[in-house]
Amino acid sequence: MATINFGGVDETVITRDEFPLDKARQVLRDETIAVIGYGVQGPGQALNLRDNGFNVIVGQRQDSSSWEKAKSDGWIEGETLFPIEEAAAHGTIIANLLSDAGQIAVWPTLKERLTPGKTLYFSHGFGITFKEHTSIVPPAEVDVILAAPKGSGTSLRRLFLSGGGLNSSFAVYQDATGKAYEKAVAMGIGIGSGYLFETDFKKEVYSDLTGERGVLMGALAGIIEAQYQVLRQRGHSPSEAFNETVEELTQSLVPLVGENGMDWMYANCSVTAQRGALDWKGRFREATLPVLNELYDSVASGKEAERTIQRGSTQGYRQELEAELAELRESELWQTGATVRQLRSLSK
Numbered sequence: 074m075a076t077i078n079f080g081g082v083d084e085t086v087i088t089r090d091e092f093p094l095d096k097a098r099q100v101l102r103d104e105t106i107a108v109i110g111y112g113v114q115g116p117g118q119a120l121n122l123r124d125n126g127f128n129v130i131v132g133q134r135q136d137s138s139s140w141e142k143a144k145s146d147g148w149i150e151g152e153t154l155f156p157i158e159e160a161a162a163h164g165t166i167i168a169n170l171l172s173d174a175g176q177i178a179v180w181p182t183l184k185e186r187l188t189p190g191k192t193l194y195f196s197h198g199f200g201i202t203f204k205e206h207t208s209i210v211p212p213a214e215v216d217v218i219l220a221a222p223k224g225s226g227t228s229l230r231r232l233f234l235s236g237g238g239l240n241s242s243f244a245v246y247q248d249a250t251g252k253a254y255e256k257a258v259a260m261g262i263g264i265g266s267g268y269l270f271e272t273d274f275k276k277e278v279y280s281d282l283t284g285e286r287g288v289l290m291g292a293l294a295g296i297i298e299a300q301y302q303v304l305r306q307r308g309h310s311p312s313e314a315f316n317e318t319v320e321e322l323t324q325s326l327v328p329l330v331g332e333n334g335m336d337w338m339y340a341n342c343s344v345t346a347q348r349g350a351l352d353w354k355g356r357f358r359e360a361t362l363p364v365l366n367e368l369y370d371s372v373a374s375g376k377e378a379e380r381t382i383q384r385g386s387t388q389g390y391r392q393e394l395e396a397e398l399a400e401l402r403e404s405e406l407w408q409t410g411a412t413v414r415q416l417r418s419l420s421k
C-alpha cells in the first residue's frame with residue numbers, strides 16, 4: 074500500500090507493483106467468481122478476469138439478449154454460463170453486476186445462496202448504502218466488498234486489451250473471514266484496474282451519483298445544449314454551433330486537459346481565449362454551485378436512489394430509456410454531430 078500526496082492530502086493507493094496479478098491470483102486461487110449480470114460492467118469485468126486467469130462463470134437471465142451476448146463472448150452454457158440461481162450457487166464470490174434497480178428483485182435469490190464464508194462483491198455502494206430502499210442486508214457470515222471502476226465497462230475492457238488499466242475505488246463493508254480486504258484488492262486487480270483508491274460504500278455511491286448526474290454526464294449534456302441553443306438562436310449555422318461547443322471540446326481541448334491539466338490546455342490556447350475563459354469560469358462556477366449542492370443533497374437524502382429504483386423497476390423501462398436516448402440522438406445538435414463525425418475520417 075502506498076501513501077500518495079494528492080494536492081497536499083495523503084491518501085492510500087494500491088498499485089499493481091505492490092499487489093501484482095500473481096498475488097491476486099494467489100489470493101483468489103480457490104474461488105469461483107460468479108459474475109451476475111451481463112450488461113456493461115458484467116462483460117468488461119468477466120472477460121478481464123477470465124483473460125487474467127481467474128476462475129469465472131457468468132449468471133444471466135436465459136432467453137435474454139445479454140445471454141446471447143455472453144455466448145458470443147465465449148461463455149459456454151452449462152460450463153461457464155448459467156441461469157442466475159445456478160451461477161450464484163456455484164460461485165464463492167458472487168459479483169452482483171445487475172442494474173442497481175434490478176438487484177432488488179434478484180436479492181432473495183442471491184441471499185439464499187450466500188452461505189457462510191462466501192463473498193458478496195459489488196461495483197457500487199448503492200444497494201448496501203440505500204438498504205432502506207433496496208432491502209439488501211447481507212448475512213453476517215459473508216464478506217462484503219466493492220471494486221468500482223471509475224469509468225464505463227466498455228473503457229475497462231478496451232484499456233485492458235490495449236495493456237492499460239482503468240482506476241477503481243475499493244472498499245470493505247463487512248469482513249467475516251478476516252480476508253475481505255485482500256479479496257477486495259485482488260478483485261480490483263483481477264478486473265483490470267490500474268490504481269486502486271480506498272473508500273467506503275457510502276462515499277463511493279455519493280460521489281459516483283453526484284459525478285454522473287453532474288459534470289460527467291448530466292451537466293455536460295445540459296451545458297452543451299444551452300450553448301448550442303444560444304449560438305443557433307443568434308444566427309449561427311448548426312455546424313458552427315456544434316464545432317464551437319462539442320467537436321473542439323472532445324477532439325482538441327479535453328484531451329489536452331487529460332494530458333497535463335487545465336492550465337496546460339489554457340496555455341495552448343490564445344491569450345484572448347485565456348483572458349476570456351479565466352474571466353468567465355468563476356461566473357459558471359457560481360451559477361452551477363447551487364445546482365450541484367442541490368444534487369448532492371438529493372443524493373445524500375436517498376431521493377436519487379429512490380427515483381432510480383422507482384423508474385428502473387417499472388415494466389418497459391428499457392424501452393423508455395431507449396426512447397429518451399433516441400430523442401437525444403435525433404435532435405438537431407446530435408444529428409449535426411453525426412455528420413461532423415463522418416467528416417473526421419475525411420480529414421485524417
Ligand SMILES: NC(=O)c1ccc[n+]([C@@H]2O[C@H](COP(=O)([O-])OP(=O)(O)OC[C@H]3O[C@@H](n4cnc5c(N)ncnc54)[C@H](O)[C@@H]3O)[C@@H](O)[C@H]2O)c1
Nearest residue numbers: 110111112113114115139170171172175178196197225226
Ligand atoms: N455501466 C458501467 O460502466 C458502470 C461503471 C461502474 C459501476 N457500475 C455499476 O455496476 C453495476 C452494473 O451496472 P451495469 O451498467 O453493467 O448494469 P446494467 O444496467 O447494464 O444491467 C446489468 C444487467 O442486469 C440485468 N437485469 C436488470 N434487472 C434484472 C432483473 N430483475 N433480473 C435479472 N436481470 C436483471 C440486465 O438484463 C442487464 O443485463 C451497477 O451497480 C452499476 O452502478 C456500472
Ligand SMILES: CC(C)(O)[C@@H](O)C(=O)O
Nearest residue numbers: 223224225226281285289
Ligand atoms: C460510467 C459511470 C458513469 O462512471 C458509472 O458510474 C455508471 O453508473 O455507469
Ligand SMILES: [Mg+2]
Nearest residue numbers: 197281282285
Ligand atoms: Mg454510476
Ligand SMILES: [Mg+2]
Nearest residue numbers: 223224281285
Ligand atoms: Mg461512475
